[in-house]
Amino acid sequence: MAQFLQxxxxxxxxxxxxALMAVGYSLVYSVMNFSNFAHGGVIMFxxxxxxxxxxxxxxxxPAAFVLAFVGTAVLAVLIERIAYKPLRERKAPFLYFIxxxxxxxxxxxxxxxxxxxxxxxxxxxxxxxxSIALGPVSIGxxxxxxxxxxxxxxxxxxxxxxxxxxxxxxxxxxxxxxxxALMGVNTDRVVMIVFALGGLLAGIxxxxxxxxxxxxxxxxxxxxxxxxxxxxxxxxxxxGAVLGSVLLGIIETLVAGYLSSQFRDLIAFVILIxxxxxxxxxxxxxxxxxxx
Amino acid sequence: MSDILQVRGLTKRFGGLAAVQEVxxxxxxxxxxxxxxxxxxxxxxxxxxxxxVYKVTSGTVTFEGKDITNTEPYLVAxxxxxxxxxxxxxxxxxxxxxxxxxxxxxxxxxxxxxxxxRLPRFWREEKKLREKALExxxxxxxxxxxxxxxxxxxxxxxxxxxxTRALALDPRLLLLDEPAAGMNPDETxxxxxxxxxxxxxxxxxVLVIEHHMDLVxxxxxxxxxxxxxxKLADGTPEAIRGDRHVVEAYLGGGDx
Amino acid sequence: MLSxxxxxxxxxxxxxxxxxxxxSFGHAGFMAIxxxxxxxxxxxxxxxxxxxxxxxxxxxxGSSWLIGRATLKLKGDYFCIATLGFGEAIxxxxxxxxxxxxxxxxxxxxxxxxxxxxxxxxxxxxxxxxNIVRSRxxxxxxxxxxxxxxxxxxxxNTFKYKMIALIISAAYAGVAGGLLAxxxxxxxxxxxxxxxxxxxxxxxxxxxxxxxxGSVLGAFVLxxxxxxxxxxxxxxxVVYGLAVIGIMIGRPRGLMGGFELTPSSMRxxxxxxxxxxxxxxxxxxxxxxxxxxxx
Numbered sequence: 001m002a003q004f005l006q007x008x009x010x011x012x013x014x015x016x017x018x019a020l021m022a023v024g025y026s027l028v029y030s031v032m033n034f035s036n037f038a039h040g041g042v043i044m045f046x047x048x049x050x051x052x053x054x055x056x057x058x059x060x061x062p063a064a065f066v067l068a069f070v071g072t073a074v075l076a077v078l079i080e081r082i083a084y085k086p087l088r089e090r091k092a093p094f095l096y097f098i099x100x101x102x103x104x105x106x107x108x109x110x111x112x113x114x115x116x117x118x119x120x121x122x123x124x125x126x127x128x129x130x131s132i133a134l135g136p137v138s139i140g141x142x143x144x145x146x147x148x149x150x151x152x153x154x155x156x157x158x159x160x161x162x163x164x165x166x167x168x169x170x171x172x173x174x175x176x177x178x179x180x181a182l183m184g185v186n187t188d189r190v191v192m193i194v195f196a197l198g199g200l201l202a203g204i205x206x207x208x209x210x211x212x213x214x215x216x217x218x219x220x221x222x223x224x225x226x227x228x229x230x231x232x233x234x235x236x237x238x239x240g241a242v243l244g245s246v247l248l249g250i251i252e253t254l255v256a257g258y259l260s261s262q263f264r265d266l267i268a269f270v271i272l273i274x275x276x277x278x279x280x281x282x283x284x285x286x287x288x289x290x291x292x
Numbered sequence: 293m294s295d296i297l298q299v300r301g302l303t304k305r306f307g308g309l310a311a312v313q314e315v316x317x318x319x320x321x322x323x324x325x326x327x328x329x330x331x332x333x334x335x336x337x338x339x340x341x342x343x344x345v346y347k348v349t350s351g352t353v354t355f356e357g358k359d360i361t362n363t364e365p366y367l368v369a370x371x372x373x374x375x376x377x378x379x380x381x382x383x384x385x386x387x388x389x390x391x392x393x394x395x396x397x398x399x400x401x402x403x404x405x406x407x408x409x410r411l412p413r414f415w416r417e418e419k420k421l422r423e424k425a426l427e428x429x430x431x432x433x434x435x436x437x438x439x440x441x442x443x444x445x446x447x448x449x450x451x452x453x454x455x456t457r458a459l460a461l462d463p464r465l466l467l468l469d470e471p472a473a474g475m476n477p478d479e480t481x482x483x484x485x486x487x488x489x490x491x492x493x494x495x496x497x498v499l500v501i502e503h504h505m506d507l508v509x510x511x512x513x514x515x516x517x518x519x520x521x522x523k524l525a526d527g528t529p530e531a532i533r534g535d536r537h538v539v540e541a542y543l544g545g546g547d548x
Numbered sequence: 549m550l551s552x553x554x555x556x557x558x559x560x561x562x563x564x565x566x567x568x569x570x571x572s573f574g575h576a577g578f579m580a581i582x583x584x585x586x587x588x589x590x591x592x593x594x595x596x597x598x599x600x601x602x603x604x605x606x607x608x609x610g611s612s613w614l615i616g617r618a619t620l621k622l623k624g625d626y627f628c629i630a631t632l633g634f635g636e637a638i639x640x641x642x643x644x645x646x647x648x649x650x651x652x653x654x655x656x657x658x659x660x661x662x663x664x665x666x667x668x669x670x671x672x673x674x675x676x677x678x679n680i681v682r683s684r685x686x687x688x689x690x691x692x693x694x695x696x697x698x699x700x701x702x703x704x705n706t707f708k709y710k711m712i713a714l715i716i717s718a719a720y721a722g723v724a725g726g727l728l729a730x731x732x733x734x735x736x737x738x739x740x741x742x743x744x745x746x747x748x749x750x751x752x753x754x755x756x757x758x759x760x761x762g763s764v765l766g767a768f769v770l771x772x773x774x775x776x777x778x779x780x781x782x783x784x785x786v787v788y789g790l791a792v793i794g795i796m797i798g799r800p801r802g803l804m805g806g807f808e809l810t811p812s813s814m815r816x817x818x819x820x821x822x823x824x825x826x827x828x829x830x831x832x833x834x835x836x837x838x839x840x841x842x843x
Binding site for chain 3: 035083087095098100102103104105106107108109221224228231235263265266273280
Binding site: 343345364365366368369370374375377381382383384385386390393394395396397398400402404407408409410414418421457458460461 | 684686712
């Protein structure tokens with residue numbers, strides 16, 4: 001039983017990282033109605049920003065952390081301006097956005113490989129490797145902090161979207177861009193803020209991922225799992241993204257623990273196929289019909 | 293006089309909002325019926341329900357005596373109903389000719405293997421398709437523009453192209469969604485004659501959504517009025533013109 | 549040689565993405581299925597080369613049918629994610645399935661691929677693809693890409709045509725995979741990773757969505773380019789990434805700009821050049837003669 005609980009806790013901790021990644025992605029999807037495949041690259045940059053802030057700039061962790069997510073927020077907005085905005089203005093077909101996103105993601109991954117190099121880097125030990133015992137389970141200090149920060153961020157995001165004026169503008173735009181614009185919402189600003197938020201969350205996720213594992217240019221590929229998580233929970237629904245991620249993390253860890261670690265990555269895809277076949281809108285997703 | 297289309301108790305809810313509520317009407321075979329009402333009354337929604345683009349919440353759609361409620365849109369075209377769209381949905385980057393040619397596909401008798409290996413049947417049927425497309429374009433007066441890109445056509449001709457495309461499927465019922473939108477009085481007049489000619493020549497029935505009141509009054513033999521998703525009135529143009537409720541809700545003395 | 553092999557996969561992907569408008573992130577998965585199936589046939593079952601290749605194509609096509617049934621009814625985004633998942637899943641399965649060699653792959657495949665059979669298959673591939681595109685089937689796929697809703701009300705069964713595009717493109721990829729296996733004489737899952745899928749997609753984009761001749765040119769140019777630019781290899785993908793964005797913004801029709809290099813289009817082009825030249829000459833002649841108000 002203790003082992004089961006332990007696995008649950010482990011699953012939850014990886015799930016919270018996935019959640020941060022998935023929420024940023026889901027947020028952009030809900031407003032822009034397209035999958036920002038460059039999101040992975042931004043997460044990866046977050047990991048690198050944090051890493052260099054600590055090692056090169058010798059900043060204390062809180063400062064490095066802030067630097068990282070501010071950096072990724074800016075990066076995300078830059079990507080939007082350069083790769084997506086021109087297409088939006090031309091009313092380009094949806095296919096072009098995806099291709100452009102792919103181009104951005106290739107660029108991000110390879111600019112790191114070309115400049116800094118593909119070697120793995122490890123974050124210095126910021127929180128110490130000690131674990132805290134909570135009854136029958138132990139949880140690493142890092143995991144605990146990650147969990148706490150994620151919870152704070154996600155709650156903050158929900159409050160922002162529900163309670164603030166800009167948050168409501170985002171909701172309106174998510175529902176219908178044109179109508180929101182007609183109601184006086186500055187949709188361009190909304191898009192920018194949405195991407196900035198997504199980038200912010202990506203940065204946090206990146207730093208945590210780097211700290212928990214290692215830093216390497218292909219971190220972007222892990223985001224495939226967060227896509228799966230977002231779809232699982234329901235694309236476009238933020239609580240869904242969180243739920244999907246946590247569930248994915250737990251299921252993955254349980255499978256790896258009880259069946260075989262070889263299946264760990266595969267299970268994500270099995271879930272994906274399952275979701276797409278049986279319930280494409282995910283656990284909490286909404287169905288939409290095309291308006292003629 | 294029989295009815296080609298019957299709509300009974302048609303209802304469509306989006307979440308809590310009823311876009312269309314318990315609407316009944318019929319379209320007589322060979323007739324031109326108008327569907328009018330203020331913006332947001334649910335007219336395009338009804339088109340979408342008839343053509344299977346939206347699934348009905350309740351109610352039935354009967355075509356030539358058969359229940360076609362909730363049929364997939366591509367099958368609806370097969371069954372004999374085609375339509376145009378309020379915001380023109382042409383294949384914008386294709387030529388005028390290709391727009392119509394693509395729609396002719398249903399009359400082609402060749403299959404995938406024939407295409408792959410260019411068997412004789414492919415050449416025969418393809419030739420027939422091209423002739424048919426050209427014929428339609430000529431009837432509708434577009435053959436001199438056949439190689440122009442659809443997007444580059446003037447607005448009025450784009451609408452005409454959309455109608456041509458809808459005709460390519462040999463429909464028996466043609467649904468036109470605001471075909472005169474954005475047209476000046478001259479063009480509207482031409483369109484009116486065109487619709488009448490098409491009806492006669494192709495032996496169709498027509499259901500048309502329109503805001504141009506004089507077009508509707510002169511063209512349609514039967515008019516259905518919608519308001520807030522419900523049927524307000526149903527009858528001949530004279531009856532509608534005189535109906536108090538309709539005048540209040542919609543006609544109000546202003547001209548469109 | 550490699551470009552010839554790539555070309556076949558690219559042609560298939562071109563049909564799917566360029567003509568039917570479906571973006572697939574996992575096409576390498578189909579190549580992998582084709583490669584492993586073909587290799588298994590020749591190496592283990594000792595069947596002749598051609599049978600292996602065809603088997604490769606068939607298996608790939610079959611699996612695409614399964615994938616299609618599950619995913620084609622979904623909105624565009626979901627399809628992309630699903631293909632992404634599929635591509636990776638295939639790689640993972642192959643990585644872990646020791647029966648087919650696991651991560652180390654399958655060595656010892658007879659080297660049956662020659663420049664001749666690649667060329668022949670290339671030509672056949674192009675011709676068949678052109679035949680499809682210039683038929684009602686191809687037109688219907690293009691219609692689905694352009695305006696899906698209008699295509700539906702025009703009687704086109706969008707699901708069926710997307711499926712046809714998917715199956716054909718998977719078959720092409722499978723054949724390409726088989727050819728690759730018999731060229732390299734060994735295969736391992738790493739050869740069919742997302743990098744490969746991305747590479748194929750980039751070629752289709754560069755060549756131009758919806759242009760067969762573009763894909764042909766793209767395949768040859770972009771497979772040779774890495775060789776020429778070996779020195780700055782690591783920057784190659786960086787440039788590609790930016791180039792893709794640039795193409796989408798500036799010239800989405802890619803290299804060929806939506807044109808096809810066919811005998812008739814070349815004749816038209818030459819004729820246009822000639823008439824433009826003679827028009828210019830006539831204009832010059834007119835300008836040269838003194839006019840009413842000329843001095």
